[in-house]
Amino acid sequence: MRGILIILVSMFVLSSIVISQPSADESSMELSDQPTDKMDWWRDARFGMFIHWGLYAVPAGEHMGKRTDRIGEWIMHHLNIPIKEYETYAQQFNPVKFDAQAWVALAKEAGMKYMVITSKHHDGFCLWDSKVTDWDVLDASPFKRDILRELADACERESIRLCFYHSIMDWHHPDAQAINEPNYNSRDPKSVNPNFSRYFQNYLKPQVKELMTGYGDIGVMWFDGEWIPDYTTEMGKELYQEIVDADPDMIINNRVDKGRQGMQGMNKEGEFAGDFGTPEQEIPDQGLAGVDWESCMTMNDTWGFKHFDQNWKSAETLIHNLIDIASKGGNYLLNVGPTGAGEIPEASVKRLADIGTWMKTNGEAIYGTSASPFDKPAWGRYTQKDNLVFVHIFDWPKDGKLTIPDQGMPFQEAQLWTNKGNVKVDLKKNADGWIVSLPAEAPNDIASVVALKK
Numbered sequence: 001m002r003g004i005l006i007i008l009v010s011m012f013v014l015s016s017i018v019i020s021q022p023s024a025d026e027s028s029m030e031l032s033d034q035p036t037d038k039m040d041w042w043r044d045a046r047f048g049m050f051i052h053w054g055l056y057a058v059p060a061g062e063h064m065g066k067r068t069d070r071i072g073e074w075i076m077h078h079l080n081i082p083i084k085e086y087e088t089y090a091q092q093f094n095p096v097k098f099d100a101q102a103w104v105a106l107a108k109e110a111g112m113k114y115m116v117i118t119s120k121h122h123d124g125f126c127l128w129d130s131k132v133t134d135w136d137v138l139d140a141s142p143f144k145r146d147i148l149r150e151l152a153d154a155c156e157r158e159s160i161r162l163c164f165y166h167s168i169m170d171w172h173h174p175d176a177q178a179i180n181e182p183n184y185n186s187r188d189p190k191s192v193n194p195n196f197s198r199y200f201q202n203y204l205k206p207q208v209k210e211l212m213t214g215y216g217d218i219g220v221m222w223f224d225g226e227w228i229p230d231y232t233t234e235m236g237k238e239l240y241q242e243i244v245d246a247d248p249d250m251i252i253n254n255r256v257d258k259g260r261q262g263m264q265g266m267n268k269e270g271e272f273a274g275d276f277g278t279p280e281q282e283i284p285d286q287g288l289a290g291v292d293w294e295s296c297m298t299m300n301d302t303w304g305f306k307h308f309d310q311n312w313k314s315a316e317t318l319i320h321n322l323i324d325i326a327s328k329g330g331n332y333l334l335n336v337g338p339t340g341a342g343e344i345p346e347a348s349v350k351r352l353a354d355i356g357t358w359m360k361t362n363g364e365a366i367y368g369t370s371a372s373p374f375d376k377p378a379w380g381r382y383t384q385k386d387n388l389v390f391v392h393i394f395d396w397p398k399d400g401k402l403t404i405p406d407q408g409m410p411f412q413e414a415q416l417w418t419n420k421g422n423v424k425v426d427l428k429k430n431a432d433g434w435i436v437s438l439p440a441e442a443p444n445d446i447a448s449v450v451a452l453k454k
């Protein structure tokens, strides 16, 4: 009898200290009875993997002994490599270490919910078996495997949304920018290819269709290279409309149109086609209410692999970026640039593992959240979801007291999230606002989360 009593008492004590996080099932049940919007999964996801992979990973920033000091995937232009010379990299592209399952598992472990891979970058080389060209991995390289197919199968197995980056600019196609090769940069910026509309209608659109229909349920078409004078806003709106007519659930970024022209900023309502804005290598100071946006950023200084770019951002910077972006209502698309052998650099793998460790404890303070209800504090950020405001603390208070200004939102209780569960902490209101009492040690020295219950 005494033993049963001890068990009952200890269960009561434990339950009063440890408050479990809302399980994914519970929160998804609440969401499931909401009206659906094609952006719902994307807004909930908040965090995705960008993959820049292609022939440029073979030279890896260095061609004929000369290094490019620019982004690796532009090596063909910045080092003025003629098309015929660049095509020899296709014959060297044999990434035998490529493992789609490992890449998808890495993204999933990091807490990423979607993956955007360069189906075709500006060099025009296709990572799938395209029916409209032989300038693809099956016909032009010794690798002879459909990379996008293998990634699609792995994403399906791991419930990661597969999305495709696709470049409108094409340095290889004779009806597109190949006319200006080998040095696109020295051409008259107003020069356009008189046959570009033929490329647009008979090549670009059929390839987009191949990508939309051949690789499962694609989440996003992520266009790029839209700034070229050959491509018009009318083409952008036509392409956007044809895609959504074919698949009303397909999400398309603002670079399907000329919307980014002159701005890396966000997609202003109704100004141009596209479902979300695409700030690049930057985080806007503020979000824009009612506007979806995604900051795409590198871990070092290049999108495509460069063997000598070791300027890696710390895991702290990457996690703070994720929190900062979510606190403004945006998504974080974090890039990896795999090697010519098909491996994701170890420095990227390590950082993704560190992010994953943080996300295991705190991911629910990112997923499905919306922008902070308060101004950003100097010591951290806020996100919010349902009846919770998440306080992300970067700088732990030395006196154990965290003051949150009273902004008219009453709170019932506070819990500190740790990797051993959640601990109720003292919450008091005084003239300065809401005072949260915290232990001497932060649960996580990069960022710790306190959930305030409204």
Ligand code: FHN
Binding pocket: 071, 073, 074, 224, 225, 280, 296, 303
């Ligand atoms: O020119 C590309 C660049 O190579 C890279 O793909 C980035 C990623 O968003 N987009 C373009 C530059 O804005």
